[in-house]
Amino acid sequence: MTTVNRLTADDDLFLKLHSLYGNALVNQLAWRFDEPLDRTLLDRFHTQLATGFLARRVRRARTPLARPYWLPATRSLPLSWDSTPISEDEILDWYFAQSRVDFDPTTGRVWRLSAVPTTTGGTLVSLVTSHVASDGGAVLFAVGDALTRLTGDDLSASSGRRTAARTLTEATRSPSSGRLVGQAPRHAVRANLFDAGRQLRAVAKGIRAAIAARAVTEPDRNPRPDTPPLALPPRWSPADLVVQLDLAAWNAAAAAHSGTTNGLLIALGAGLLGRSGRVGDTADIRVDIPHSMRTPDDPRANATTGLPIAVTYRTGHRIDLPAVRAAVKKAAIAYRDPAxxxxxxxxxxxxxxxxxxVLHRFARTAKAPECLCTNLGETAQTVADIAGHRAAAVLMRPVVCTNDTDMFRRVEVGISLSFTTDGHTITLAVTGADPDYFPTRTTLRTLVTAELESWGLTPHFW
Structure with missing residues (x-):
């Protein structure tokens, strides 16, 4: 049964940041197909997305302190179809260009599906989503649900029970339409007053817990070095790369140094930050590791927490993988206990x-992660197949959008890595968002190549 689905604290924070910075950060699910995909198929895929878990909009409550809530969206951005094929060396730029979109959480325009053919006969597909309305887990659930319904339509059409050309009006009557997204409270004033009271109790409980945990500390981030800035334009696009590696070789390298698959990812991120000169010798780098808290039938847009650990960088040495493993284990145990x-x-x-x-004032002085490492494992493979067409590669990553160059310096953003695999090949997205330490894609590629080679790994760049 669909119920009122109030925004969480994370939803609320991303909504406030959206009002301050716009689309500074979006998530992207990207497919790379070696075969052509028909536009009609993608139109039908778009229709399913437009009536599913991603299709949500924010409705603010009129009662003070009551939380806003989610309603099914009634609008969406249309499919962006570019019929002009792009070449191999334009692929990264095309994917990044899809982040240039204006989202509006109050209307439900919080995602965009795009596609373009390639000169080699393949197809690139991109789904860019606002972090206000979905984290990575929400995107994977929504896309998986949409693909299941899309396949169901194909099966129904082939059996002659109904046509595959399903209209939007018909789609909104689907049991999946608005499923888990939420509905308006039946007695709004009473429900909002009740929620306002719950919020006051939650605030009081949180303050008491914070006082009790006041001695608990977490790793500090390193201040950005005060060095002369490079001569860059007023607006800048972060350097981004996609690299593929052999999973067996990756795991062998990790095992050879008494580490794990995830530990090597964290070591790579910390090593890149150190190689760039952003931190000095023996610096303890704060690495933030997203950890999903999503449960079955979870209605939340954002259900992810972050585990922060400290990783020591030593110039000319590989990161200590056993130390990384111990730090991750310690952080995971600590975050299970409120104390x-x-x-x-x-x-x-x-x-x-x-x-x-007040929050805008805090946001203007807040700092971005210096190193963010996301390990999605094989989860993206659950959405690798679109109606019988299997993607050669699937990538999920955060995209730091084009913005004022000085803004990147002010928030002291560093580097982020996103890891996915199909069980044989790793697809690794790397974004260097400090304009003075990762000024160009070429600079980032040189650093990534050197760091991977120090672990005995051979990269294959898109």
Whole structure:
């Protein structure tokens, strides 16, 4: 049964950041097909997405302190279809260009599906989503659900029970339409007053927990070095790469140094930050590791927490993989217990009720992660097949969008890595978002090549 689905503290924070910075950060699910895909198929895929879990919009509550809630969207951005084929060396630029989109969480325009043919006869497909309305887990669930319904339409059409050309009006009557997204409260005033009371109790509980956990600390981030800035244009696009590697070779390298698959990913991120000169010798780099909290039939747009660990960088040496493994284990155990969870985590209910101008002031002085490492494993393979067409590669990554060059320096953003695999090949997305330490894609590629070679790994770049 669909119920009222209030925004979480993470949803609320991303919504406030959207109002301040716009689409500074989006998520991208990207498919690379070696075969052509018909536009009609993608139109039908778009229709299923437009009536599923991603199709949500924010409705603000009129009662003070009551949380906004999600409603099924009634609008979506149309499929972006470019009929002009692109060449191999234009692929990365095309994927990045899809991040240039204006989202509006209040209308439900929070995702865009795009596609383009390649000169080699393949097809590139991109789904860019607003972080306000979905984290990576929500995107994978929504796409998997849409693909299941798309396949179901194909089977129904082939058996003659109904046509595959399903209209949007018909689609909105599907049991999946609005499923888990939420509905408006039946008695709005009463429901919102009740929620406002719950929020006040949550704030009080959070403050008490924060006081109890005031001695709990987490790794500090390194301040950005005060070096002369490079001569760059006023607006800048972060350097991005996609590299493919052999999974067996990756795991062999990790095992040879007493590490794990995930540990080597973290080591690679920390090593790249150190090689760039962004941190110095013996620096303890803060690495943030996204960890999904999503449960079955979870209605939340964002259900991810971050595990921060400290990784020591030593110039000319590989990162210590056993130390990384121990740090990850310690952080995971700590975040399961409120008593060992940092105080700031307990104050999320307070964040939701603070006036917008106060949060905007905090946001303007907040810092971005210096190193973010996301390991999606084989989860993206659940959406690799679109109606019988199997993608040669699937990639999921955060995209740091084009913005003011000085803004990147002010928030001190560093580097992010996103890891996916099909069980044989790793597809690794790397983004260097510090304009003075990763000024160009060529600079980033040189650093990535050197770091991978130090582990005995051979990269194959897109």
């Amino acid at each position: 060992t969870t940092p105080a700031l985590q307990h104050l999320q209910p307070l964040q939701m009720v603070l006036p917008r101008f």
